[in-house]
Amino acid sequence: MDLDELFPNKPGDPLTQLLKQDLDPLSVEELHARIAALEGEIARIKGKIEAAVNHRASAEALFKK
DSSP states (O other): OOHHHSSSSSSTOHHHHHSSSOTTOOHHHHHHHHHHHHHHHHHHHHHHHHHHHHHHHHHHHHHHH
């Protein structure tokens, strides 16, 4: 799956721009900082997904009674 399939109508989407950024000019330290920032964002997204799943499960349990 390529980026155009994921973000067809969002040419200015920050994620699309991030993925297309040239990494060659970055130093090793900058690359490590980038990885740390992206891992932090991944953790934040996983937390949001978990909260959404838990919220949905709670709502479903409430309405099943």
